[in-house]
Amino acid sequence: MKTPEFPIFLPDATHGAVRSVSSSDLIEAKVEGVVVNTYHLADNEQRAKLDRTGGIKNMMDFQGFVASDSGGWQLFSLIHRRGKKEHITDEGVVFDSDEGKKVIFTPEKSVQTQFSIRPDMMICLDDFTPPEADSKRVRESVERTILWAKKSKEEYLRILDEQGIDERKKPLLLAVIQGGTDKELRKYCAQALIDIGFDAYGFGGYVVDENKGLDMEISEYVAELIPDDTIKFALGTGKPYDIVRLSDMGWDIFDCTLPTRDARHQRLYTFGNKPAGHKDLINPDIFQFLYIGKQIFKEDNRPIDELCDCYTCTNHTRAQLHNYFKTKDSMALRLATIHNLRHYTKLIEYLREYKHGSN
């Protein structure tokens, strides 16, 4: 088990790969870790492949920090799209697959799959609290999340014992704190999970404020519920400016599909100025972006961001990238993704250098 330096940003490697880039591109962009999706790796064929190769790091040829999610998010999205919420039970998740048969995904199955993935950090299956949930549903999701975390921990300990994995090599186990905007339930959930005991705790559910931004009050409240000697993972959050604010609250790990997805949609990040201290990072104006497809970049021979040291900015101009997108050259997605990932890892470097509380 490998503990990374914090804070850290983990891009999303959905099918065991970050879309459009190779593992050497990830290293070049100074990406230190990724999140892989358990749901896509849970079928027998994928698990057999993982067991054969010795885990996802070997499959990806990437030796950085790897966290595996529980698979819950994909399952709940699937259920939500099909309107079959009733298929979540205390036992696990029951749903109709594309073949029409019912499949049960349980907290235990999630842990078993994650042992095949062999990540540095595993995440317990939780009952995601939907943003529109009424108080009864919020309470239910909290109770079920605690129950599933308990079952996950038991299965985790059982497999550690069965496989003879010692203390130094065991993966970290994270439990997710649910409860929506209800502070009492968040506190109750956090305390129950702390009583069971985990290496890390995650911020569950995407809670938005009246401006549709991340609810910073709840984010800060939940951060304070988690003991400082454990790892705090702000699951699924990752707009650059949000990362700064969440990091100041004590959150250690961020993951988000945004930089890679935005890259594919021609939205590229830049720093307005080179930050000279923490006070520059908490100025939202420093976080800018451009749409490389716009005509104004057709003959722009500058790099995407003159402050960026990534492979793309070192070797290609805005005009070239504009043209690659226009002609649908596959280079476009790769170069744009490399740049956006480097923007995030650079932000993380600034956060490590300019600590909260300094100038």
Ligand SMILES: [Zn+2]
């Ligand atoms: Zn760049």
